[in-house]
Amino acid sequence: MNDKTKFMLKKIAFYAFIFTVVAWIVIPIIVSTLYAFSSKLDYYDPEKVVPTNFTTAWVKTILFTxxxxxxxxxxxxxxxxxxxxxxxxxxxxxxxxxxxxxxxxxxxxxxxxxxxxxxxxxxxxxxxxxxxxxxxxxxxxxxxxxxxxxxxxxxxxxxxxxxxxxxxxxxxxxxxxxxxxxxxxxxxxxxxxxxxxxxxxxxxxxxxxxxxxxxxxxxxxxxxxxxxxxxxxxxxxxxxxxxxxxxxxxxxxxxxxxxxxxxxxxxxxxxxxxxxx
Structure with a gap:
């Protein structure tokens, strides 16, 4: 294995590590944001991973009620x-x-x-x-x-x-x-x-x-x-x-x-x- 290949492998490993850390932090924030505004039907629909209908009812209820x-x-x-x-x-x-x-x-x-x-x-x-x-x-x-x-x-x-x-x-x-x-x-x-x-x-x-x-x-x-x-x-x-x-x-x-x-x-x-x- 030559030096160029080692350098590329180290670079790939470095970026993979950075991607993992960023995903570990960002994905929970994205998921909590999406489902905070998801409608009840979309939330309980087993065929929907990403909701398409949104509502502010849950956030308003927690904030003001x-x-x-x-x-x-x-x-x-x-x-x-x-x-x-x-x-x-x-x-x-x-x-x-x-x-x-x-x-x-x-x-x-x-x-x-x-x-x-x-x-x-x-x-x-x-x-x-x-x-x-x-x-x-x-x-x-x-x-x-x-x-x-x-x-x-x-x-x-x-x-x-x-x-x-x-x-x-x-x-x-x-x-x-x-x-x-x-x-x-x-x-x-x-x-x-x-x-x-x-x-x-x-x-x-x-x-x-x-x-x-x-x-x-x-x-x-x-x-x-x-x-x-x-x-x-x-x-x-x-x-x-x-x-x-x-x-x-x-x-x-x-x-x-x-x-x-x-x-x-x-x-x-x-x-x-x-x-x-």
Whole structure:
């Protein structure tokens, strides 16, 4: 086997791998979208793989009759609060880890990761009791604080890596010309780190948006979208919801997150050093 044949086989294997990964991600989205708007007759027709008659009844029912629209608004508020609180705590911590040398630095970094070792279901009952005592039960702020506890370790590690990639000499030069360390951070380091921080915000948003267990146990009326969808598809009319309602729920769950990632992708791609044309 000559080098040209080996190169072609490697190229074919590479493109086959990329196609498999893309299909693994895209096909479920396409299927859920098609059957979210499929008519009941097409959905139960064994001879039809792709529906030809469509309706918006299932999506409208979940959104406006079963309360998913309120869940979307609650999820957006919780995700934005999670990003704000996580960044308020995580950016200073990440900057300190990236810029300063101190005793126990590696231990602290490992401890931050170790916070994710404990499964949330184990802490469910103590968490609910604590929230009841603090009057945070069934509040959006309470859910945002719980999501912050889940996202903050990753935010600290991501931001520390981002700030570590910004040249320290730039800050030192700014301080030589009269800026304080805070001024150098705000005017030099932070603008250079914005693409990476946008990627961290994207991760935090998606994590908060998809989280269902904490939102389900901490809320009853002010539920986020995943918790609301869970109660709809698992408990509609005292039993499991019809399958076309589940596809409609999957479509409603994925669309807002995809829109957020679509609009924020430029910052993520910029961080990787790729220019969008």
């Amino acid at each position: 079963l309360g998913a629209w309120d869940g979307i608004k609650n999820s957006v508020v919780v995700a934005l609060l999670t990003i704000a609180i996580s960044f308020s705590l995580g950016i200073p911590a990440g900057y300190a880890v990236a810029r300063f040398a101190f005793r126990g630095k590696d231990t602290i970094k490992l401890s931050i990761v170790a916070l994710r070792m404990f499964p949330i279901p184990v802490m469910a009952i103590p968490l609910v009791v604590l929230y009841i005592r603090l009057n945070l039960i069934d509040t959006l702020l309470g859910v945002a604080l719980a999501h912050t506890a889940m996202a903050l370790p990753f935010v600290v590690l991501i931001t520390s890596s981002i700030f570590g990639s910004v040249e320290k000499e730039l800050e030192e030069a700014a301080m030589v010309f009269g800026l304080t360390r805070l001024g150098a951070f705000l005017k030099i380091t932070l603008p250079l780190a914005l693409p990476g921080l946008a990627a961290a915000a994207m991760f935090t948003f998606v994590m908060s948006w998809n989280e269902v267990f904490v939102a389900s146990i901490l809320t009853l009326h002010n539920r986020t979208l995943p918790a609301q969808i869970l109660s709809i598809v698992a408990g509609a009319s005292g039993g499991a919801a019809p399958a076309y309602y589940k596809f409609a729920a999957a479509f409603i769950m994925t669309l807002p997150a995809m829109m957020f990632v679509f609009f924020a992708r430029r910052y993520l791609v910029t961080m990787w050093g790729i220019t969008l044309r």
